[in-house]
Amino acid sequence: MKVLLMHRDRDFEPPQSGPWDAAALTQDLALDTLWQAMAGDDEFLGNIAHQALFAGLQNDLDTILYRQAVLRDCLNNPATVRRLYELAVETIEQKKKHYFSIFSNYPSAILRDSIELMQLFVDMLKALRDMARPQTGRFESEGFTNLFTMLDTELGDDYLARIRQHLKELKFKDGVLLSVELSDGNRGTHYIVRKPAAVALPWWSRVIPKRLPGYTFRLAERDEAGARALSDIEGRGITLVANALAQSVEHILSFFQALRTELAFYVCCLNLQQRLAVLGEPLCFPRPAAIGERRHNWRELYDVCLALQVQRSVIGNTADADGKTLTIITGANQGGKSSFLRSIGLAQVMMQSGMFVAAEAFEAELCAGLFTHYKREEDASMKSGKFDEELVRMSAIADRIGPDALLLFNESFAATNEREGSEVARQVVAALLDRQIKVFFVTHFYEFAHACYGKRSDDALFLRAERLADGTRTFRLVEGEPLETSYGEDLYGKIFASDAGKPGTG
Helix, strand or coil: CCCCCCCCCCCCCCCCCCCCCHHHHHHHHCHHHHHHHHHCCCHHHHHHHHHHHHHHHHCCHHHHHHHHHHHHHHHHCHHHHHHHHHHHHHHHHHHHHHCCHHHCCCHHHHHHHHHHHHHHHHHHHHHHHHHHHHHECCECCHHHHHHHHHHHHHCCHHHHHHHHHHHHHCCCCCCCCEEEEECHHHCEEEEEECCCCCCCCCCHHHHCCCCCCCCCCCCCCCCHHHHHHHHHHHHHHHHHHHHHHHHHHHHHHHHHHHHHHHHHHHHHHHHHHHHHHHHCCCCECCEEECCCCCCEEEEEECCHHHHHHHCCCCCCEEEECCCCCEEEEEECCCCCHHHHHHHHHHHHHHHHCCCCECCCEEEEECCCCEEEEECCCCCCCCCCCHHHHHHHHHHHHHHHCCCCCEEEEECCCCCCCHHHHHHHHHHHHHHHHHCCCEEEEECCCHHHHHHHHHCCCCCEEEEEEEECCCCCEEEEEEECCCCCCCCHHHHHHHHHHHCCCCCCCC
């Protein structure tokens, strides 16, 4: 039995560890905010959200489209999906109450516990099947259709009734019937549990029972050694049965665990959708393109983490970067550049995990890896200067990045002067582009940005944070030539004008 809601041909196995730069990606893209919105205070949901988003960077195009179809079904039937998830959780929690591992060395205990668990699982499988049956026609994805069909065809009433009958027989209320062969030294071997023959006897045989031929012996009431010997014989006889039933229990348990894990991802998506619906923010299913197609365009793409943090609708951006490998973002301070850059990274992560994206429309090629290089604040633990620290981080990225990856720069190399920083940025970007690596670069270096613009390359896009004539920031990005000023005087005037008249500010 396979769940197959996240992959067409295998169960989802959360990776043991995330990417090597997981901490940097989490910090730069504010992923903690996204995970909290997806999971709330549920630790299990949080772990699955964390693992699924990072593991998604390795997904292929077919897997992404497969998950999108499953997620559409979830969005159309949220109550049913949540009930299925709750049933899986309940089953696993009930299992914890029935299993007594301290007796695991005793076949009789293994058999008893396995019978109890299997009875629980049979009831839960029937409940799961009964919950799935009415959904025929309401779920259209391949994942849910195959799951529901499997539950309906493999868990028929006759099949479940036979399982219950077998479990009843395995309780051996009339004793255990064994066959044993004698080996050298009269040692018992080839212990096999036998099913008693069902003999139809006339009614009078129950009144005057007939003595059946055979050899019997009875233990004395205080014969502890004999009792242990019989228990050992019984244990050897039922070992194969106990182990087989225990393996069946583990198989069904693994099914419910996989069901819980895979549904958890979609429950996280439902939670996020609910949060954003309250804010009135749009969502769309992105159009993923194969690696190397150089597709990248979006309409009203916004920073989903910013919206979650401020709890209101935020400004989105629209642009067409199809065929572009370099996008340089310049413009006024506090104009929305960093927020836009983060929206690009978040959209890529969400798309490749099979989720919806925070935009009205979004199309992008898959990336072979996602990397970020953001400026860092002063840190007392640094063993060298900020510029050296930036170069060390860039070197670590260069050792691991490959063709068709996506690298986001935010005010990188700003710890040095304009001329030196521009030259370093120019050489780094040139090397990356030579390796077919897509680059988004937010910068205040006019010399660097202007030099790139001067080449008039067809594979470069230049965006600028919009500033109206009166200095108002619209928090939108527009295509345009980099300007020599970042309007720092606007900030100066705003800050110090607001302090005018205050004590000590004259």
